Amino acid sequence: MTVTVGDFLKSHDIKPSYQRVKIYEFLKNSKEHPTVDVIYSALSPDIPTLSKTTVYNTLKVFIDKGIAMAITIDEREVRFDAEIRMHGHFKCYKCHQVYDFEMADQTADVDALEGFDIMERQLFYYGLCEHCNHKLKEVEEQ
Amino acid sequence: MTVTVGDFLKSHDIKPSYQRVKIYEFLKNSKEHPTVDVIYSALSPDIPTLSKTTVYNTLKVFIDKGIAMAITIDEREVRFDAEIRMHGHFKCYKCHQVYDFEMADQTADVDALEGFDIMERQLFYYGLCEHCNHKLKEVEEQ
DNA sequence: TCTCAATTTGTAACGATTACAAATTGATAT
DNA sequence: ATATCAATTTGTAATCGTTACAAATTGAGA
Numbered sequence: 001m002t003v004t005v006g007d008f009l010k011s012h013d014i015k016p017s018y019q020r021v022k023i024y025e026f027l028k029n030s031k032e033h034p035t036v037d038v039i040y041s042a043l044s045p046d047i048p049t050l051s052k053t054t055v056y057n058t059l060k061v062f063i064d065k066g067i068a069m070a071i072t073i074d075e076r077e078v079r080f081d082a083e084i085r086m087h088g089h090f091k092c093y094k095c096h097q098v099y100d101f102e103m104a105d106q107t108a109d110v111d112a113l114e115g116f117d118i119m120e121r122q123l124f125y126y127g128l129c130e131h132c133n134h135k136l137k138e139v140e141e142q
Numbered sequence: 143m144t145v146t147v148g149d150f151l152k153s154h155d156i157k158p159s160y161q162r163v164k165i166y167e168f169l170k171n172s173k174e175h176p177t178v179d180v181i182y183s184a185l186s187p188d189i190p191t192l193s194k195t196t197v198y199n200t201l202k203v204f205i206d207k208g209i210a211m212a213i214t215i216d217e218r219e220v221r222f223d224a225e226i227r228m229h230g231h232f233k234c235y236k237c238h239q240v241y242d243f244e245m246a247d248q249t250a251d252v253d254a255l256e257g258f259d260i261m262e263r264q265l266f267y268y269g270l271c272e273h274c275n276h277k278l279k280e281v282e283e284q
Numbered sequence: 285t286c287t288c289a290a291t292t293t294g295t296a297a298c299g300a301t302t303a304c305a306a307a308t309t310g311a312t313a314t
Numbered sequence: 315a316t317a318t319c320a321a322t323t324t325g326t327a328a329t330c331g332t333t334a335c336a337a338a339t340t341g342a343g344a
Binding site: 157159161162191192193194195196199200217218 | 290291292293294295301
Binding site: 159191194198218219220 | 330331332333334339341
């Protein structure tokens with residue numbers, strides 16, 4: 001009794017067109033927080049008629065319906081994620097890769113936001129990832 | 143024995159030109175996390191020759207030298223802040239205003255980032271600010 | 285006053301995103 | 315099947331924040 005992507009989209013009030021199913025599948029299976037351009041380039045061979053505008057439109061629908069989120073960790077272009085559960089993002093200054101990381105949800109104790117309705121949270125860390133940090137240390141030790 | 147903005151810039155290895163002093167003063171006194179356009183428009187009357195490129199260049203220098211930070215809470219344009227101390231930002235979906243909020247620095251306990259060198263943190267919350275949230279409830283109660 | 289590097293400026297280019305209208309698709313009724 | 319009609323997709327052009335770049339200006343030191 002597996003739930004198809006089509007069913008999943010339907011359950012979120014999204015008509016499961018061919019393009020939408022393909023885009024959601026790609027986003028869900030991707031770990032790399034792809035940009036619109038990455039999604040478009042990846043699916044273009046399979047869907048030759050695909051338009052970049054469709055990718056933009058579709059992601060907007062996903063976000064409106066709450067099954068994806070935009071990540072503005074990069075100043076230049078927006079990245080997307082089908083993982084809605086609260087988690088942080090780390091971006092490496094050197095290799096520019098974006099990592100997920102788990103974290104306790106400790107948002108309740110922000111006194112300053114009494115009366116505010118917090119609907120979304122984004123936690124961005126920046127620095128050197130384990131890999132780049134390690135390589136840097138090796139160089140310093142020489 | 144007050145420290146002037148010029149001295150402050152000098153102490154951070156930044157030559158205090160007229161434009162840089164003015165831009166830093168504006169940013170430091172501003173609570174609204176201004177965009178490049180806001181900064182430029184605000185200072186243009188005082189500095190008629192000011193170029194928007196200078197604003198971009200200057201902010202880049204400030205960030206490189208560690209006396210300002212870029213805030214990508216807005217997808218469209220980057221905002222800037224001269225407050226370096228760790229704090230969160232809340233953006234209202236309705237009035238689009240960006241609020242600061244204080245928070246405990248509880249970053250040490252992210253096990254997943256063992257080996258990573260965390261150099262910068264950004265915490266973005268989104269939702270309805272106290273003001274907009276309150277107005278919405280009034281409407282609903284009618 | 286001269287020199288030279290740093291800074292500032294204006295213009296043009298770039299690139300991600302959006303607006304918009306035409307084309308296509310797909311469900312429903314006939 | 316076919317017609318209808320709204321939703322979706324598509325391609326093009328426009329928008330706008332940002333950057334590249336070269337010329338002009340500034341300012342400190344000789």
